[in-house]
Amino acid sequence: MPQDLSDIVAEVCRDVQNEIGTGRVADYIPALAKVDPRKFGISIVTCDGKTANAGDADELFSIQSVSKIFTLTLAAEKIGAALWERVGREPTGSAFNSIVQLEHESGIPRNPLINAGAIVVTDVLLEGNGPQQTIDSIIAFLRRRADDDTIQFDPEVARSETETGDRNASLAHFMRGFGNVKGQVADVLHVYFRQCAITMSCRQLARAGLYLAHAGSDPVTGEEVVSEARARRINAVMMTCGHYDASGDFAFHVGLPGKSGVGGGILAIAPRHASIAVWSPGLNEVGNSLVGSLALERLSALTGWSVF
Ligand code: GLU
Numbered sequence: 001m002p003q004d005l006s007d008i009v010a011e012v013c014r015d016v017q018n019e020i021g022t023g024r025v026a027d028y029i030p031a032l033a034k035v036d037p038r039k040f041g042i043s044i045v046t047c048d049g050k051t052a053n054a055g056d057a058d059e060l061f062s063i064q065s066v067s068k069i070f071t072l073t074l075a076a077e078k079i080g081a082a083l084w085e086r087v088g089r090e091p092t093g094s095a096f097n098s099i100v101q102l103e104h105e106s107g108i109p110r111n112p113l114i115n116a117g118a119i120v121v122t123d124v125l126l127e128g129n130g131p132q133q134t135i136d137s138i139i140a141f142l143r144r145r146a147d148d149d150t151i152q153f154d155p156e157v158a159r160s161e162t163e164t165g166d167r168n169a170s171l172a173h174f175m176r177g178f179g180n181v182k183g184q185v186a187d188v189l190h191v192y193f194r195q196c197a198i199t200m201s202c203r204q205l206a207r208a209g210l211y212l213a214h215a216g217s218d219p220v221t222g223e224e225v226v227s228e229a230r231a232r233r234i235n236a237v238m239m240t241c242g243h244y245d246a247s248g249d250f251a252f253h254v255g256l257p258g259k260s261g262v263g264g265g266i267l268a269i270a271p272r273h274a275s276i277a278v279w280s281p282g283l284n285e286v287g288n289s290l291v292g293s294l295a296l297e298r299l300s301a302l303t304g305w306s307v308f
Pocket of ligand 1: 063064065066097115161168193196260261262263
């Protein structure tokens with residue numbers, strides 16, 4: 001790497017400065033529409049202990065679909081390879097909340113990072129546990145990973161999602177009709193909406209994802225979170241499916257496994273190097289953070305961290 005990490009982050013911030021405030025804040029979940037589109041934060045944690053933060057890196061935002069990486073981790077740990085009998089690992093080419101493919105594919109969602117797939121993953125976590133216990137265990141996992149006991153969900157966002165969650169409810173009922181959701185739909189959605197409504201800062205999120213950059217283990221605590229093989233697979237799914245219908249475009253421009261959420265956050269993993277979180281609420285037409293994606297593209301170019 002040619003320069004110091006903080007110089008690189010400063011350069012990334014300068015490069016995206018003129019774009020900040022562009023894009024459209026998600027408004028299909030009313031509570032998200034209130035967020036200031038001019039926010040921008042970035043945090044990097046490297047496997048060898050360096051950190052760099054800039055902008056609104058300490059401000060909490062709704063992690064939304066970024067939560068799907070952590071529930072995928074927990075479900076893979078819970079049932080291992082059996083998970084892949086209930087959810088695929090192929091990109092979709094259709095919208096994150098689409099129902100059309102599910103009919104042709106007998107209620108087995110294409111991948112765990114679209115809504116249908118994430119709902120199945122949440123159902124796996126729910127099996128044998130109550131809804132409260134399940135959301136508590138997801139939050140406990142994030143608190144451990146981020147080394148921060150303050151992490152929680154935003155009840156207003158959870159309520160807003162519940163009130164407007166008809167498409168997710170449809171997906172869940174449809175899959176239950178195929179036997180691929182086993183719990184009660186109300187319970188599965190109770191957990192799913194709360195996991196999406198978890199709020200974290202870029203600093204917390206980057207720290208939480210570090211095990212994926214470090215072959216499954218936390219370089220700070222030494223804890224093995226998942227095996228090396230499993231970390232590789234989660235990264236593979238992030239690379240191929242993490243950016244909705246624009247996952248190919250993200251791979252092309254950024255070249256890092258990543259997962260975005262409609263709150264404007266993106267978690268990106270530079271294997272063997274670093275975990276990176278960016279946040280900027282304005283989204284592009286496919287629903288990925290516009291400035292966040294640009295910032296990661298610049299970061300990847302400046303660091304040479306692209307996996308390609
Ligand atoms: N809670 C959102 C939904 O289910 C998540 C969407 C996203 O971030 O992709 O619609």
